[in-house]
Each structure stands twice: as C-alpha cells, then as structure tokens.
Amino acid sequence: MGDPALSRRGFLTATAAAGLGMTALSGCGGGSDSGSSGTTTVEWWNISTTEPAKSVWAALAKKFEAQNPKVKIKIVQLENDAYKTKMTALTASGKLPDIFHTWGGGVLQQQVDAGLVKDLTAPTKSWADGLLPVAKQPYLLDGKTYGIPFDIGMVGFWYNKALFKKAGISAPPATWSAFLDAVKKLKAAGVTPLALAGKESWTGMYYWAYLAMRTAGIAALKKANDDKDFTGAGFVEAGQHLKDLVALQPFQKGFLGAAYSSPTGQAASVGNAKAAMELMGQWAPSVEADAGKGIGADLGFFPFPAVEGGQGTVTEVFGGGGGHALRADAPQAAVDFLKFFASETTDVELVKKTSVLPVVPAAESALSDANLKLVQAQLKAATGFQLYLDQAYAPAVGQQVNDSVAGLIAGSKSPQDVTQAITKTAKEEQ
Structure with a gap:
C-alpha cells in the first residue's frame, strides 16, 4: 500500500493539477503558521484515497487536533502516480509539505541530499527505537532516520x-x-x-x-x-x-x-x-x-x-511499506503527529480498520485476517527483501x-x- 496503501495511483486531470498546484503554493515549504489565533497549521500529504483508510486517517487527524487544540492538520490526498508526479515537481522547487508520504529508498535519498528533509534521528529516538526494525529500514540513510513507518508488507x-x-x-x-x-x-x-x-x-x-x-x-x-x-x-x-x-x-x-x-x-x-x-x-x-x-x-x-x-x-x-517524512523546517507539531501516528493505540486502530501490518510490535495481537497473517509470516521468514x-x-x-x-x-x-x-x-x- 506498495505499497500499501498505498493505493495507489492515477494521473491528475488538468483541472485537478491546477487545483493541487494552488494547494502546494499555499501550503508547502511554509504552510505552517502561527497567526493571531496562535494555531499552527500542519499540511499532511498522503496517498490514502480509498476506503476505509481515507476515513480512518481523517478521523485520526481530528483526534490529534482534539488532543492538541492549537494544531490544525490540513490533509491533501492524491492517488499514487499523481502524488509521485507532484512530489517530483515539489522536490525540484525545493518546497515539500510539512508531513509527506514516503517509501524511503532512492527517492527519499535524493530529497535528503537536497537538504529538504528533517533528520528525525534525535527527535524521535525515545519512541522510534521500539518500532519493528525491518519496517524502519527503508528510511535509514547513512545511519540516520529520515522517515517513520506506519506499514510494512510485501x-x-x-x-x-x-x-x-x-x-x-x-x-x-x-x-x-x-x-x-x-x-x-x-x-x-x-x-x-x-x-x-x-x-x-x-x-x-x-x-x-x-x-x-x-x-x-x-x-x-x-x-x-x-x-x-x-x-x-x-x-x-x-x-x-x-x-x-x-x-x-x-x-x-x-x-x-x-x-x-x-x-x-x-x-x-x-x-x-x-x-x-x-x-x-x-x-x-x-x-x-x-x-x-x-x-x-x-x-x-x-x-x-x-x-x-x-x-x-x-x-x-x-x-515495502508506507512512511512519513517531514520537510527540513517542519514545526514541532509535525514531529508530535508522527509520534501520535506511531503509537500503539493508533497502530492497533490501523491494523484493525485498514488492514495494514503492524509496525509497533505490541499491535501484532490486533492482526486477525488469515491472509494478512500469512503475509506477515512470509515477511518474517524472508531471506531477502527488495524495496519497490x-x-x-x-x-x-x-x-x-x-x-x-x-x-x-x-x-x-x-x-x-x-x-x-x-x-x-x-x-x-x-
């Protein structure tokens, strides 16, 4: 949902492209703001355009906002090919969303090399160390963490x-x-x-x-x-x-x-x-x-x-799986959201409602689907793993x-x- 989830893909129409272009200009690389209301807006780009994930993720954003009254999560969702096309253009422009979907690997490496991605090693260490190691692998570049997984699979x-x-x-x-x-x-x-x-x-x-x-x-x-x-x-x-x-x-x-x-x-x-x-x-x-x-x-x-x-x-x-990365100067609220999204409580909900495989070991007990258990067993027995x-x-x-x-x-x-x-x-x- 690749991915997952990743589900994943369809090109933009000219109208949609124009509309998303406006969103990008208003939000990317500087969309987080603390106005007179003192509210920080965090723009979150993802590819969960199908149900049930689309609704589940929207509800999680609302839950985070309720827990953090001074934070507003602005969701932008694109199907996979449209997302990749748009992100390629944004990478070239030097402006990325606050929080954005990543599969890791060479694409993330290119964004990191361009100085566009936040190093999450220190700010996430206290809780990211507990995530499933194989799930974190695609986002570890030169020994540093540049993304946090929410899914892993094959x-x-x-x-x-x-x-x-x-x-x-x-x-x-x-x-x-x-x-x-x-x-x-x-x-x-x-x-x-x-x-x-x-x-x-x-x-x-x-x-x-x-x-x-x-x-x-x-x-x-x-x-x-x-x-x-x-x-x-x-x-x-x-x-x-x-x-x-x-x-x-x-x-x-x-x-x-x-x-x-x-x-x-x-x-x-x-x-x-x-x-x-x-x-x-x-x-x-x-x-x-x-x-x-x-x-x-x-x-x-x-x-x-x-x-x-x-x-x-x-x-x-x-x-591979799905992960989230942050633009280099993303606000603390974006880091807080990643922690919220990678918590046991959230992962259990994702496993139960959206059929992802758990990245938090304690959430594995929530996995009930026989086929997904089979996928997980194949992953655990894997002697080699190739990213998309x-x-x-x-x-x-x-x-x-x-x-x-x-x-x-x-x-x-x-x-x-x-x-x-x-x-x-x-x-x-x-």
Whole structure:
C-alpha cells in the first residue's frame, strides 16, 4: 500500500493539477503558521484515497487536533502516480509539505541530499527505537532516520479460490511454469486469469521486478543499479518470461486503459470476482472491497513463484511499506503527529480498520485476517527483501523501469529494449 496503501495511483486531470498546484503554493515549504489565533497549521500529504483508510486517517487527524487544540492538520490526498508526479515537481522547487508520504529508498535519498528533509534521528529516538526494525529500514540513510513507518508488507498474488477450483487448480502454483499452466487452465475455463491496471505503469513493474529477482537474484538488482548496467542475461530473461505471460493474453478486456482503484479497474476486477488474480501488496484486500464488493473467504494469497534455473528463491520478497517524512523546517507539531501516528493505540486502530501490518510490535495481537497473517509470516521468514524499484532507485531510473515494462506489456518494447532503456537512464543519472 506498495505499497500499501498505498493505493495507489492515477494521473491528475488538468483541472485537478491546477487545483493541487494552488494547494502546494499555499501550503508547502511554509504552510505552517502561527497567526493571531496562535494555531499552527500542519499540511499532511498522503496517498490514502480509498476506503476505509481515507476515513480512518481523517478521523485520526481530528483526534490529534482534539488532543492538541492549537494544531490544525490540513490533509491533501492524491492517488499514487499523481502524488509521485507532484512530489517530483515539489522536490525540484525545493518546497515539500510539512508531513509527506514516503517509501524511503532512492527517492527519499535524493530529497535528503537536497537538504529538504528533517533528520528525525534525535527527535524521535525515545519512541522510534521500539518500532519493528525491518519496517524502519527503508528510511535509514547513512545511519540516520529520515522517515517513520506506519506499514510494512510485501507484494504477492491475491487469488480467488472459487475461480481456481472452477478451473481445476488444486493448489497455488509454486513455479513459473506451473503459474503459466494455471493461467492457461483459467482461460480454458472461461475465467480471466489476471487483472492489471495498464494505465498505471507501476502495476506491471511488479512482474518484471519479481522475475528479475527470481532469475538474476536479489543481489543482482543492487549491483545493476550500482554499476549502472541492467543489460545482464538475467534481466533480459526476466523480460522474456513476462513476454511469455503477456502472449497468453491473461489480462482483463481493456486492461491497457484500466486504473488500479477505480470502479472498473484492477482491484475491482478481483473484488467483483471478474478476474482470478492480481499481483499486489498487502493493502489489496481493502482496496478490492472498496473498489468492488470483495470476495470474503474466497480470497487467498501466495508468494511469487520460483523460476526454474534462476538465482533467486521464493523466500526473497519484494515490497515495502508506507512512511512519513517531514520537510527540513517542519514545526514541532509535525514531529508530535508522527509520534501520535506511531503509537500503539493508533497502530492497533490501523491494523484493525485498514488492514495494514503492524509496525509497533505490541499491535501484532490486533492482526486477525488469515491472509494478512500469512503475509506477515512470509515477511518474517524472508531471506531477502527488495524495496519497490521505483523507490529503491533514483526517481528517473525508477520511472524508466515502470515505463519500459509498461511498453513491454503493451507490445511496443522487447525484453532487450527494457534493459537497454533502464541502463541508458541510469548512466545519464551518474
């Protein structure tokens, strides 16, 4: 909700962009004010645009305001792609919101390097030390804390058990060849195997990223970024495996124009039992229920399959979580809000109401959903963890990964084209 949560994405219309531009000018990099009323306004940008998170987060802001009468939380919410586009522009302008969503990694590093992000090491140490270590990892840069997590999780396949049974599939596939066989069986049974939001390039990236992890290995992804060279055989092979999947025409009709969380999009296709699977993060069940109807007990989860002959294993997982960072000169009230949001009381509420995985160890007892428990078990057993590529890498490189993979899925790029385009952008970023 990636993420989570992260749910995540859709470009701004011209009108919306203009409106948000006005918000940014009035609030970012100086929106906190202490006027004659003595009230401090804190602007909070997040991507929780779907229910139940949208309402839960708004209620938490009101609760914080009630506890802090001299603080006003101004919420700005954008879907994922729109958010990333806007934040890229704000980073370039040198003006960030008081509190803003972050996935950590290379994007946060760029903002930190530009001197735009507050070092939270000292002001949060008394309470942040108690948070789940793996959840904090993406926000630790050069040994310092620049973000506070509210979620952690991984991407995997969410599937409809009833549709699998209809197609004669007795168990989730554990290998890529078995996965392709499952896709063929679903199609033969008249079931759409996979839902994909082709309009939003991040959704397709998940396939290529996982296939690269399974073929080249998780260490190769870091080395390729360090060396600025993604043309290795394992990465080309990942693209070929994805091309083989696309050749089976597994996605829903009109997928290239489909959004993620719209009523006719990817999540709704699974939530309305019109598609058997989607490759998505731990936030998927809540978005499926919000965008569609949800399929209840028929919903299951399985990790991305192993690729025969590959360097990676199924215990190496891909994903991340959501966190909050602060602009460099954010007021103390913003730090106080992060502490409030990372408290056991708040985390229990988030776990119970929004299906996030706990970042406060004491909140783990609030986790009741069987599938989310399975995700958590996979995370705990993980032998390797790869952050979302569009966040782990520099922004331009991450965007190129998304766009090139989208081109491969649409049929306009070859597996070699994808690796060459990413490599070219990586070298340009040196």
